[in-house]
Amino acid sequence: MRLRALRWAGGVLALLVLLAGLAGWQAWRLYYAPGPLAAPAQVVVPRGGTEAIAAVLIDHGVLPEGRGFALAAWATRGRGPLRAGEFAFPAGASLADVLEILRQARPVQRRLTIPEGLTARQIAALLERAEGLTGELPAIAEGAVLPETYAYQWGDARAPLLRRAEAAMEAALAEAWAGRAEGLPLASAREALILASIVEEETALPEERPRIAAVFLNRLRRGMPLQSDPTVAYAASAGAGLERGLTRADLDLDHPSNTYRNRGLPPGPIAAPGRDALRAVTRPARTEELYFVADGSGGHAFARTLEEHNRNVARWREIERQRAAPPVER
Template sequence: MRLRLTFLALALVVLLAGGLAASFAWRAYTSPGPLPAPTQVVIPRGGTERIAAALAEARVIADPRAFALAAWLTRGEGPLRAAEFAFPAGAPLAEVLRILRDARPVQRRLTIPEGLTAHQLRALLERTEGLTGDIPAIAEGDFLPETYAFEWGETRAALLRRADAAMDRALAEAWAARAPDLPLTSAREALVLASIVERETGRPEERGQVAGVFVNRLRRGMPLQSDPTVAYAATAGAPMDRPISRADLDREHPFNTYRIRGLPPGPIASPGRAALAAATRPEATEHLFFVADGTGGHAFARTLEEHNRNVARWREVERQRGAR
């Protein structure tokens, strides 16, 4: 009898100790963690130890060993993934493990602005955090300006393929909806014209009218005389840090539309959807000229005489600005 009582007492102690241990483990698993504010953490490949170290460094977890044990005990719920995840403040171990197994990785975003040249797009991709890999050759005008979601570690080449496919779709849609009797023979020519329209004006309400001027000049066999094409010829698409000079205007170059008639041989930038629409459905207008008006927009003219008066007003604006 005494032996039986002793055994029962020992068993009770073991059960009590086990219950306390289980209770402690459950509290550690479900109690708020140390993270003081929401944060994003890039989870590395290489196993539980590396993951635990990254989480501890970011203060998402307090004890890497407790994390490793909890991950092992719940291993049947799925593997831990390597990606960038968002963790809420005070996330308990249970929530941290759920995020690593089931949550959607952080969606980063890259916006390609309208009117970027290939040179500028390359620089944008190089400085975008989270993208990896080399940048392939970038063909001018082939990538649709838009906001693209990506996950940490996506390659630059993969993002460019998506932007290229998006431009193909947008250009095909714009060309299919084009106005009749355009002086353009292909979707490629529409892309070239749209790129010039994009660089000529930043005002949405002017795009159709600017495109209408260029279409009128193309129909008459007049040179487009677009300053952005002159700048592109002078710098090969790099930013121009000086005013256009007389030498630039006189330079023999296939992109200098003061010296050639018709469209240049390729785009000078990546046009957005609105510029593509303007180039394929331009505004009906009698205007043949336009010049900056000093307010960020342009003054349009039907005749050379009217245009020259607008130019004189613009030069007066420039003179007054220089005198200040």
């Protein structure tokens, strides 16, 4: 009788061991099995417990359900806490992959590009619209931000990113000013920044910037007005960006930034210049040119004398006239 009981107990124990093994194998299979995510996805994981995290991951198709996730997170809790942030999940991410990403992966690095030539108002609008940034945006001084691409993470505050962009401009301006050519008619790095903002707005061609900078510097040496159209556009739009052509009324506008009415530099920058414009102003081309006008090809025609400049202007006006003429019927 006792032998029979022992055999029965042994059979039960063997069955339990087998069931435990099957359960462990099933758990292992579920832990490493591909998940339901059909395509790579970036998901903003909230702060909170496993239930809140699971709800978001289920909603984005990363997990099929939450109970297995909660059990797996508890069973592997010695590997570290689950972190909040924006994370990238590959297609078919397993439960093991998901937990590893939440514990070890670097959050998604977002990037915000501030193009050259934007005004402070335009940069502010860009920062306000940037997805994932939070918090109040401090006031932005004109020309204080270096146009560049800045990395940030979801949930970062706007103010620190702005401070990084301002510090980058301070460093770029200091570097350009320290390497400036001798004899520039500029009294300070601030004046170089102001002129660089004008050069930035005058041309989209990098190779022209040192030459255009030289024209303006030559005019400053001779006491000639800069007569820069972008300064008039800045004055007419109050820094918002002018969406139309200039008029005679704009050129006559009584505004400190209007370099048709006022000699010398404007009182402040009219936009955010990039590194190339800063270098162009502090290391300009060697030329005695005093004038330039659009040449119809996206660049400019330069001149040393007013007579030569007038001929260039006449050619440009003829190009404009031809472009405005209706097509000839055939």
